[in-house]
Amino acid sequence: MQSNATVSTLFLSAPEMAELVRRKGLPNCLAGIADNIHHDFLRWQAFDKSARVANHSQDGVIELMPISDDSHYSFKYVNGHPSNTRIGLSTVMAFGVLADVATGSPQLLSELTLTTALRTAAMSAVAAKALARPDSRVMALIGNGAQSEFQALAFQHLLGIEELRLFDVDPAATVKLVANLEGSGLKLTRCASTAEAVRGADIVTTVTADKTNATILTPEMVEPGMHVNAVGGDCPGKTELHAEVLRAGSVFVEYTPQTRIEGDIQQLPADFEVTELWEVLAGRKPGRAGREQVTVFDSVGFALEDFSALRFVRDAAAELGVGERIALIPQLADPKNLFGLLRRPASPRDAARLLEASPSLA
Amino acid sequence: MQSNATVSTLFLSAPEMAELVRRKGLPNCLAGIADNIHHDFLRWQAFDKSARVANHSQDGVIELMPISDDSHYSFKYVNGHPSNTRIGLSTVMAFGVLADVATGSPQLLSELTLTTALRTAAMSAVAAKALARPDSRVMALIGNGAQSEFQALAFQHLLGIEELRLFDVDPAATVKLVANLEGSGLKLTRCASTAEAVRGADIVTTVTADKTNATILTPEMVEPGMHVNAVGGDCPGKTELHAEVLRAGSVFVEYTPQTRIEGDIQQLPADFEVTELWEVLAGRKPGRAGREQVTVFDSVGFALEDFSALRFVRDAAAELGVGERIALIPQLADPKNLFGLLRRPASPRDAARLLEASPSLA
Numbered sequence: 001m002q003s004n005a006t007v008s009t010l011f012l013s014a015p016e017m018a019e020l021v022r023r024k025g026l027p028n029c030l031a032g033i034a035d036n037i038h039h040d041f042l043r044w045q046a047f048d049k050s051a052r053v054a055n056h057s058q059d060g061v062i063e064l065m066p067i068s069d070d071s072h073y074s075f076k077y078v079n080g081h082p083s084n085t086r087i088g089l090s091t092v093m094a095f096g097v098l099a100d101v102a103t104g105s106p107q108l109l110s111e112l113t114l115t116t117a118l119r120t121a122a123m124s125a126v127a128a129k130a131l132a133r134p135d136s137r138v139m140a141l142i143g144n145g146a147q148s149e150f151q152a153l154a155f156q157h158l159l160g161i162e163e164l165r166l167f168d169v170d171p172a173a174t175v176k177l178v179a180n181l182e183g184s185g186l187k188l189t190r191c192a193s194t195a196e197a198v199r200g201a202d203i204v205t206t207v208t209a210d211k212t213n214a215t216i217l218t219p220e221m222v223e224p225g226m227h228v229n230a231v232g233g234d235c236p237g238k239t240e241l242h243a244e245v246l247r248a249g250s251v252f253v254e255y256t257p258q259t260r261i262e263g264d265i266q267q268l269p270a271d272f273e274v275t276e277l278w279e280v281l282a283g284r285k286p287g288r289a290g291r292e293q294v295t296v297f298d299s300v301g302f303a304l305e306d307f308s309a310l311r312f313v314r315d316a317a318a319e320l321g322v323g324e325r326i327a328l329i330p331q332l333a334d335p336k337n338l339f340g341l342l343r344r345p346a347s348p349r350d351a352a353r354l355l356e357a358s359p360s361l362a
Numbered sequence: 363m364q365s366n367a368t369v370s371t372l373f374l375s376a377p378e379m380a381e382l383v384r385r386k387g388l389p390n391c392l393a394g395i396a397d398n399i400h401h402d403f404l405r406w407q408a409f410d411k412s413a414r415v416a417n418h419s420q421d422g423v424i425e426l427m428p429i430s431d432d433s434h435y436s437f438k439y440v441n442g443h444p445s446n447t448r449i450g451l452s453t454v455m456a457f458g459v460l461a462d463v464a465t466g467s468p469q470l471l472s473e474l475t476l477t478t479a480l481r482t483a484a485m486s487a488v489a490a491k492a493l494a495r496p497d498s499r500v501m502a503l504i505g506n507g508a509q510s511e512f513q514a515l516a517f518q519h520l521l522g523i524e525e526l527r528l529f530d531v532d533p534a535a536t537v538k539l540v541a542n543l544e545g546s547g548l549k550l551t552r553c554a555s556t557a558e559a560v561r562g563a564d565i566v567t568t569v570t571a572d573k574t575n576a577t578i579l580t581p582e583m584v585e586p587g588m589h590v591n592a593v594g595g596d597c598p599g600k601t602e603l604h605a606e607v608l609r610a611g612s613v614f615v616e617y618t619p620q621t622r623i624e625g626d627i628q629q630l631p632a633d634f635e636v637t638e639l640w641e642v643l644a645g646r647k648p649g650r651a652g653r654e655q656v657t658v659f660d661s662v663g664f665a666l667e668d669f670s671a672l673r674f675v676r677d678a679a680a681e682l683g684v685g686e687r688i689a690l691i692p693q694l695a696d697p698k699n700l701f702g703l704l705r706r707p708a709s710p711r712d713a714a715r716l717l718e719a720s721p722s723l724a
Contacts, residue, residue, distance in 0.1 A: 003388065007451065014692035015690045018703045026704060048417050055410050055430040057463045064426050064434050068417040073424050075439070079466020089369065089465055091545065095690050101419045103451055104441020109471075113692050117700055149701035173698060180701045328457050330376035330475050334536060335452045337540045338479055339511035341380045342388060 249294030611656030
């Protein structure tokens with residue numbers, strides 16, 4: 001009864017992912033990933049969810065983020081090492097796998113460093129669409145590092161943001177962001193402080209990298225009706241918002257058990273009231289209560305967003321013919337004969353010969 | 363202060379791993395991995411350990427197994443789908459990564475389907491060396507599937523086993539095993555039942571695949587002085603030993619929190635006394651108490667064994683020049699400018715050009 005099933009894994013390298021995004025267009029990728037995220041959040045109960053598994057070290061953290069539904073499994077490997085940039089490496093590097101639940105076969109191995117920036121921005125936009133005032137046009141962008149352009153363009157294309165007010169403790173970061181967004185159509189204003197950038201903004205996005213309990217945003221900066229998109233506080237000991245900013249508004253999270261540990265709400269008691277975003281998207285709980293309410297999306301990044309993104313890039317890679325097949329899993333003529341792999345040359349041609357010779361497959 | 367650090371990940375495919383094992387020789391690989399496992403178990407306290415993260419589905423399970431010390435991090439992805447063989451796929455497929463703790467960079471991505479069979483057998487041999495009677499020469503091998511040849515050869519080369527007594531409910535599995543071990547120098551005896559195979563054996567290895575609470579080994583089969591190497595009971599709901607076999611001997615485990623969930627001792631109360639093997643290897647706890655004692659190694663497979671194996675294959679690949687470099691992580695001229703990846707072609711040549719053009723690196 002054996003058929004000749006094989007496991008062929010598509011590999012998308014970092015250069016190939018950059019090619020994929022350039023060819024599809026960044027706005028299309030952001031929109032496509034946001035659609036998948038929205039759709040998957042509506043199926044929240046269908047997923048086997050867990051808080052990510054973190055190995056902490058002196059200089060950073062390495063995490064695994066698994067999730068599955070009845071048909072697909074995904075995980076992401078991601079590190080966070082803020083001091084990496086000093087030696088020319090990225091703070092965050094990532095890759096991940098999409099697998100078939102029925103057999104456990106890995107179908108796609110993909111870079112996720114670039115993709116994580118896209119999916120984080122797409123997630124922020126999905127949340128802001130549900131929580132920010134619909135007429136939001138001005139966004140303060142605090143922290144102008146590796147993630148900032150993606151946030152900017154997601155809010156431009158998916159929310160209708162027209163103007164960005166920029167601040168970073170490192171002026172070179174803002175110069176880089178302004179250069180990268182030249183020609184985007186966004187009005188860009190460089191500000192001298194967080195307070196100046198935030199003044200009059202409809203949405204405030206914080207995406208800073210320092211692994212400290214910082215208070216980037218303090219209560220006196222927050223104006224009625226603002227939506228705070230807090231992206232950078234995503235690790236134990238790494239927060240961005242003053243506790244009173246959280247208390248001043250309604251706080252929305254991805255997956256409560258993980259956000260209690262990693263989000264800005266790690267500063268608050270475990271019974272501090274939060275709403276899971278999927279409940280708002282599904283119409284089960286209210287989002288913004290009125291024009292004057294302050295809403296806070298305490299984003300930490302959840303495995304489901306990578307699941308959504310991996311399915312998007314899988315489909316886009318198939319459409320564009322990007323990526324290459326790799327032999328991550330051995331191809332065996334008889335799956336019960338793993339040892340046979342060692343007795344014969346393992347080239348595909350030999351595997352075919354072996355197959356013909358195997359009486360169990362006749 | 364930026365240097366031009368890059369992340370280059372070595373990829374070892376399944377055919378390349380088979381080549382590596384053939385060129386180094388299987389006995390050398392088993393010995394090298396066993397040495398690494400022994401050495402790493404002696405440094406037990408140096409590791410950040412956790413029970414593996416499992417996503418269970420109707421037909422199987424997908425697991426992630428992370429571990430780290432101060433310098434290296436590793437994880438393994440592994441599935442268990444017993445019905446896979448019906449469609450020509452392996453029950454167990456695996457791959458894994460070895461990464462640098464200081465930066466989070468993935469250094470090695472490797473197939474681990476074949477390697478898992480090697481490291482499981484090497485682990486069994488390390489345990490048996492500490493627990494079995496030193497004059498053991500005869501081993502019963504119950505379950506003659508994909509893992510069995512590796513167990514046979516590890517016990518031949520690392521323990522001095524000379525004779526195997528074989529049984530499998532599927533006679534074709536035994537025929538395959540006998541064919542594969544032709545010329546090994548082992549004396550092979552096919553038996554009609556587990557009881558017949560076990561009779562008079564010094565060591566009993568159970569490595570069956572069914573995901574059920576089976577009782578492959580029952581109390582009346584167990585003779586004084588036997589060492590039981592129980593490999594196949596490694597998942598909730600998947601056991602091989604009758605509970606009284608566990609109670610009849612001293613039980614040794616890899617990592618207690620994981621074995622309580624996955625091992626044969628899942629049948630017993632949470633306070634059933636077990637000894638962690640590392641304590642025996644380190645001389646902190648006694649192993650075998652005398653010639654008449656029954657010892658049981660309730661093996662489930664622990665992340666540390668993959669860590670040990672990954673370092674072995676990394677070193678062997680470097681020695682033999684096997685494997686290829688892949689661009690799992692983007693190479694950025696400025697690590698704070700991830701967006702820059704999208705603005706320019708991402709070929710290595712272009713990356714080099716970009717590097718020259720970047721004033722921040724001047």
